[in-house]
Amino acid sequence: MMIHLIRTLRGARRDRLVAFLGRPRSQRDPADVAWVRDRMVEVGSVDVARAYARQLAAAAVREAEDAFGAAPPSPHRDFLLALPAYMVERDR
Numbered sequence: 001m002m003i004h005l006i007r008t009l010r011g012a013r014r015d016r017l018v019a020f021l022g023r024p025r026s027q028r029d030p031a032d033v034a035w036v037r038d039r040m041v042e043v044g045s046v047d048v049a050r051a052y053a054r055q056l057a058a059a060a061v062r063e064a065e066d067a068f069g070a071a072p073p074s075p076h077r078d079f080l081l082a083l084p085a086y087m088v089e090r091d092r
Contacts, residue, residue: 005036021069032086050088057084 002021009017014085017039020032040046061084 001040001049004045004048005040005043008045009039013039053088057088060084 006014006017017036018038020028062080064081064084068080071077
């Protein structure tokens, strides 16, 4: 998300982000952290990361289906196949 944000912001907003990233964590103000988070939402960085995570989860399910293809259906198998989507779609 941060790489997408850096590539997307321009001018003073990009300068503000670079300055923020250059400060030690102990010197980062909560308002600045909120500003960065808000820019990530605004420019679509969060959406890009979510879409990528969904692609990775789908690939993981395909690999698991291949790996467990010969295994009989079971609640354990179903759990493992549902886990990637759950991790991506959960709220927290």
